[in-house]
Amino acid sequence: MNLKDLEYVKAIAHFKHFRKAADACYVSQPTLSGQVKKLEQELGVTLFDRSTKQVTLTVQGERLLTQIKVILEQTQILKELAATSSAPLQGRVKIGIIPTIAPYLLPTLLTSMKEAFAESQFAFVEMQTANILTALDNGELDIAILADVPELKLYHTVNIYKEDFLVAMSNQNNLAKRDKVALDELQSCSLLMLSDGHCFKDQAQQFCFAAGVDVSNEYQGNSLETLLALVAMDDGVTFVPKLACSERIGIRYLPIFPTQQRRVVLACRKHYPHLAGIELLANWLSEHPSLRQQLTKVLN
Amino acid sequence: MNLKDLEYVKAIAHFKHFRKAADACYVSQPTLSGQVKKLEQELGVTLFDRSTKQVTLTVQGERLLTQIKVILEQTQILKELAATSSAPLQGRVKIGIIPTIAPYLLPTLLTSMKEAFAESQFAFVEMQTANILTALDNGELDIAILADVPELKLYHTVNIYKEDFLVAMSNQNNLAKRDKVALDELQSCSLLMLSDGHCFKDQAQQFCFAAGVDVSNEYQGNSLETLLALVAMDDGVTFVPKLACSERIGIRYLPIFPTQQRRVVLACRKHYPHLAGIELLANWLSEHPSLRQQLTKVLN
DNA sequence: TTAATATGATAGTTATTATCTATTAGTTGT
DNA sequence: ACAACTAATAGATAATAACTATCATATTAA
Structure with missing residues (x-):
């Protein structure tokens, strides 16, 4: 069975006319006829009565149309869900961060970071590099902020500063x-x-x-x-x-x-699903004014 | 979007393993990979995190899987509806019958007919031939029981007796x-x-x-x-x-x-959707014992 | 009635796409 | 380091959805 075919049925039921329905579905009339016929055979049910002047639904067709509409509605909901959840780093994101960075980076950035990535719920964990790497492997961490080390060759990294x-x-x-x-x-x-x-x-x-x-x-x-x-x-x-x-x-x-x-980088698994989000976050971090200011301030 | 692809996603989520899911869906692993990738691109969402040891759903994937399961359930319901309604002559069936047949045929047959076609709700209307034919055209009648006349050339007919x-x-x-x-x-x-x-x-x-x-x-x-x-x-x-x-x-x-x-026939529109049901009904009628008995009884 | 119009079905062909096999790249475990 | 496993990729093939052109039939108008 095919969602497109269900759309066709819905259109024919609406227009009570094959050609008009075909136009509405952006296909030719024979395509529509063929696909609906195929669906009718698959379901073992004749959906339309084409013998009267006007194309009408059969009794069974009417029953099934209700269910067909339900399916199409739920499909629409799936698409909408997908569209709204396509923001990068949607949902919970666990970030590991090493102890020589965490206390100096987080306080200044945390608030504005939450604002900038409102769809994400960040959870920070202070860990040492080795632990961070195994946690990334296990999926216990999604992202890490740490100093660049040779082991990171096996991971995807983006420079922060x-x-x-x-x-x-x-x-x-x-x-x-x-x-x-x-x-x-x-x-x-x-x-x-x-x-x-x-x-x-x-x-x-x-x-x-x-x-x-x-x-x-x-x-x-x-x-x-x-x-x-x-x-x-x-x-x-x-x-x-x-x-x-x-x-x-x-x-x-x-x-x-x-x-x-030392080079501080943002790291994640090589094939982490939201690499685009990672780039975005790293970029946001590296361009953050208060970070830049801290890095360039003159010490007396 | 394709229902098959949704099945694939469900299977992968269940097995957390592409090859096992592919086996369960009776397709090859590359097919599965390809179709899921296509779906992910279409939805703009990465459903699976293939980078950890075990294939896992992403946060978005989990959200969408719930909806995917809803769609598949509703599809199953559609199939079941189709299967149960595929009995011939399901639902309301309006039958026109001429006055010189109705009072002699119906009393003996009605009860056992209702039993034999339990899925059907028959409604009988006594009408004269000409009215019956226009009513068939309009869809006001589904079936007619009447004496054979030349006009019936334009209709589908089956002999009863x-x-x-x-x-x-x-x-x-x-x-x-x-x-x-x-x-x-x-x-x-x-x-x-x-x-x-x-x-x-x-x-x-x-x-x-x-x-x-x-x-x-x-x-x-x-x-x-x-x-x-x-x-x-x-x-x-x-x-x-x-x-x-x-x-x-x-x-x-x-x-x-x-x-x-005279030949008494069962008639319907040339392209009436449930011709198979018509044959069945006509056959049942023509073989009905009490009808046969009435037709052959010796009059004193 | 005949001609014109409209409608859905059919035939034959083309384009698309789902699927397959074979192979590769990357991991895991011994 | 090597064998085993897993998902991705490449390339070829098969399945099928789509198109154009045409037909059969029914309806309307002259």
Whole structure:
């Protein structure tokens, strides 16, 4: 059975005239006749009485027409449902976000983001990179916001922003008067690091190693905030991504040279159904004024 | 959009597996993939998330699946309606029947006829032939039971039975002792006839004319019963179809020679939708025992 | 009645599209 | 790394919906 054929029947019943119905359905009259005949054979019921002057429905035809109309109405509803739900990222969207981004990105963006994507119900979960990736695989997460790592080759990613790393040190530190600092100048200071699993730690450790700078592992903080508290007490220095560099009493942020950066991306499964929505969201994020402002602000 | 495609979607949602769904739908997996993809494009909605280990419905897919199931259910109902209403002569059937048949055929058959065609609601209307034919044209009647006449060439007809004409006369009539009578022997009697419009009158008049017998038109009865009442009072003789020859006080029925007959047929429009039902009904009628018995009973 | 008009059915052909088989790309599990 | 599995793709074929042209029949008008 075919929905088109049901439309034909409805049209003939309405016009009581094959040619007029055919015109209304944008097909030729023989097509209409043929298809209706086929449907009648399939149903085993003669729907129309073509023998009287006017084409009329048979008794059975009348009964079946009611049901045919029901089907066509429900089909129309399906189409309308589809049309209204075709907005990108419709419905619940679970987003994983790493701990070195979440607290600095979300507060400023969350409200306007909810407004901009009103059809979506975002749920954010703070997780470390490795967990995020398996959660993406399982479908527990739809999207992730995290720093670019080689593993992301297996996923679909869109850039959101690049951010510099700075060194955070106490005002008392003898480097604090400088306006920038070279990596190897940090050799003398004790470098505070995040605990294992934070991709930020891996990356910092990596470029320290490349610059031949030793890293003391005597203390590993669970969050940047903890580390910064230690830094404020002049217990060491640490690296901080630019977004996290809000004014803090007793702390000075210095640019590093050569510049160290990380790329923050939006990631999802390679064949995530709503890639278009992902692009849209990433674009919206990357162009958000308050984000741009935070990334470019001059630190005193 | 296509109902088959909706079936495919339902199957995939059920099995969460394209190949299994394809098997269940008796098509190949590529066919399934292709058709679902086409449907997704048509609706502008991605129904399935094929990127996770298990195929799952997207949020929109879940919403639409509910509606898809509604459509398929309603389609099933349509099929069932068609199947149950495919019995021949389903519903109201209006039957026209001529006055020289109705009172003799219906009483014996009506009850068992209703039983045999339980799905039909028969409505009988007693009409003369000419009116019956126009009523068939207008769709006011579906079927007619009447004596065969040339005009029926334009209609679809099926034989029900042939019946002899007999002469009804008073016991007092001087021909009443005979066991049969020749047409021209009636010349002496006054021949009572039905009024104009009765095909039975036309036919009787016709074969009287052919036999060179004069017909007095001094009295035209409106029904056979009236004529027979006159006959009983020996006011004349009349022709009676065999079926009407029930035992009546003071009346004797005699066969005519050469035998005169009429053919009683079931008629409908040439393209009446339920010709199969017509055949069935005609067949049932012609084989009905009490009809056969009435047609062959020996009159004393 | 004959001619003109209208209507749905039929025949034959073409275009469309649903389906198939074979293969590929990408995953998963051993 | 390799075998097994799954969905997507490519290309060919079969099914069928569609068209044009024509017919049969019925209705209307001259």
